[in-house]
Amino acid sequence: MRSFADIDFTELTESFPAALCTVMIALTYSISDGMAAGIISYVVINLLCGKAKKTTVIMYILAIAFLLKYIFL
Numbered sequence: 001m002r003s004f005a006d007i008d009f010t011e012l013t014e015s016f017p018a019a020l021c022t023v024m025i026a027l028t029y030s031i032s033d034g035m036a037a038g039i040i041s042y043v044v045i046n047l048l049c050g051k052a053k054k055t056t057v058i059m060y061i062l063a064i065a066f067l068l069k070y071i072f073l
Contacts, residue, residue: 012045013046013049017045036066040066042059044063
């Protein structure tokens with residue numbers, strides 16, 4: 001939890017996905033599900049805030065892969 005205190009909560013596009021990831025790991029007892037929630041929310045929030053150029057291609061690929069996993073699971 002020490003790393004959680006180091007999150008910059010002034011910027012929503014960085015803090016919300018990190019907090020969601022941490023909470024989902026604790027609630028689902030699954031690191032991969034928590035990471036998936038964090039990655040998907042990071043990409044979606046950056047797209048909605050107009051920061052699409054900031055997000056790397058690998059993050060888009062991972063977000064699509066995780067979404068497809070949950071859609072077809």
